[in-house]
Amino acid sequence: MDELNVQKLYVRFFDVDMKNNEAIPIGEINIKEKNIQQEIIPVVFITNDVFKNLDKNKIEDLAKHIKQEIEFIYPKISDKKIKEIQFDCDWTISTRSKYFYLLNIVEKQNPTLLVSATIRLHQIKDKTKTGIPPIKKGVLMYYATSNPLDFKEENSILENKLAENYCKEIQNYPIALDIALPIYSWAIIENQVGEKRLLNGIRNDMLKDTSIYQPIKPNFYLVKKDHYLHGNYIYEDFTIKTEEVTTTQLEQASTFLKNKIINQELNTIFYQLDSSNLSHYSIQNLKNISK
Amino acid sequence: MKEISFVILIIASCIACKKQHATSFYFWETMYEISPIEKNIWMN
Numbered sequence: 001m002d003e004l005n006v007q008k009l010y011v012r013f014f015d016v017d018m019k020n021n022e023a024i025p026i027g028e029i030n031i032k033e034k035n036i037q038q039e040i041i042p043v044v045f046i047t048n049d050v051f052k053n054l055d056k057n058k059i060e061d062l063a064k065h066i067k068q069e070i071e072f073i074y075p076k077i078s079d080k081k082i083k084e085i086q087f088d089c090d091w092t093i094s095t096r097s098k099y100f101y102l103l104n105i106v107e108k109q110n111p112t113l114l115v116s117a118t119i120r121l122h123q124i125k126d127k128t129k130t131g132i133p134p135i136k137k138g139v140l141m142y143y144a145t146s147n148p149l150d151f152k153e154e155n156s157i158l159e160n161k162l163a164e165n166y167c168k169e170i171q172n173y174p175i176a177l178d179i180a181l182p183i184y185s186w187a188i189i190e191n192q193v194g195e196k197r198l199l200n201g202i203r204n205d206m207l208k209d210t211s212i213y214q215p216i217k218p219n220f221y222l223v224k225k226d227h228y229l230h231g232n233y234i235y236e237d238f239t240i241k242t243e244e245v246t247t248t249q250l251e252q253a254s255t256f257l258k259n260k261i262i263n264q265e266l267n268t269i270f271y272q273l274d275s276s277n278l279s280h281y282s283i284q285n286l287k288n289i290s291k
Numbered sequence: 292m293k294e295i296s297f298v299i300l301i302i303a304s305c306i307a308c309k310k311q312h313a314t315s316f317y318f319w320e321t322m323y324e325i326s327p328i329e330k331n332i333w334m335n
């Protein structure tokens with residue numbers, strides 16, 4: 001991170017979900033040490049269920065509770081002042097009005113803070129239907145271009161052609177955008193009856209042993225014997241599909257977006273920070289992609 | 292006068308250039324497994 005001169009870390013602090021008819025923080029981050037170098041930006045993921053179940057009065061309370069929870073966690077990770085809070089929600093037509101209301105309330109309650117939000121590809125493409133969040137800055141999540149459960153040959157993390165199709169009119173999007181590019185990987189495991197599950201952090205180079213993994217076609221393997229993979233028991237005859245994004249794909253994505261997005265300041269955020277993910281990309285390449 | 296404009300232009304370009312170099316990361320320490328796809332269970 002030093003070599004890359006990373007200035008900001010967007011850290012997921014907690015999710016908000018419904019439990020016993022209440023919106024509560026779940027899965028809070030477990031902080032082991034303070035970060036003294038980067039600016040930490042708290043990210044809060046909120047499920048659509050929250051907005052389906054809460055009325056506007058309760059959303060005002062939720063805005064306060066979220067801020068309080070962030071203020072409780074923040075000093076454990078940073079000595080700096082909070083400058084920005086980011087919300088992450090896969091909002092839809094049915095939840096947008098309450099989600100946007102929450103964003104408005106948080107901004108009103110915290111006029112000195114920058115309130116930003118993640119924006120998914122379908123929300124860019126269908127902006128007239130899904131609406132435009134009332135924020136000054138968004139982050140385009142330039143990944144998750146299809147459903148990994150489809151188990152097709154395309155890469156569900158990023159297919160540039162599909163992503164570009166979503167962003168044909170991104171130059172007209174009325175909010176300044178940063179871009180988030182995927183450096184994560186995973187394997188989709190299919191069992192003998194066609195059920196699937198995900199294993200994070202798997203890449204092709206982990207499946208080189210042909211006595212265990214028989215290549216069927218690019219990125220697909222047939223398991224030849226029972227074994228553990230990343231702590232998960234994998235049986236013979238399971239099929240594994242790996243998904244990862246190459247440097248060339250990231251460069252193509254970055255070039256496309258930089259030509260399209262017209263805001264003066266365009267930051268690149270890589271999803272997600274992990275020593276294993278980082279080891280697959282050279283510092284120089286990541287620097288070039290961020291340029 | 293032309294020289295001054297040129298210098299200003301260079302400074303402005305450098306600032307613009309610097310602005311576009313910011314690299315950041317998302318850090319998800321743990322995944323709260325809300326989405327079925329993120330749960331470690333079998334799905335159809």
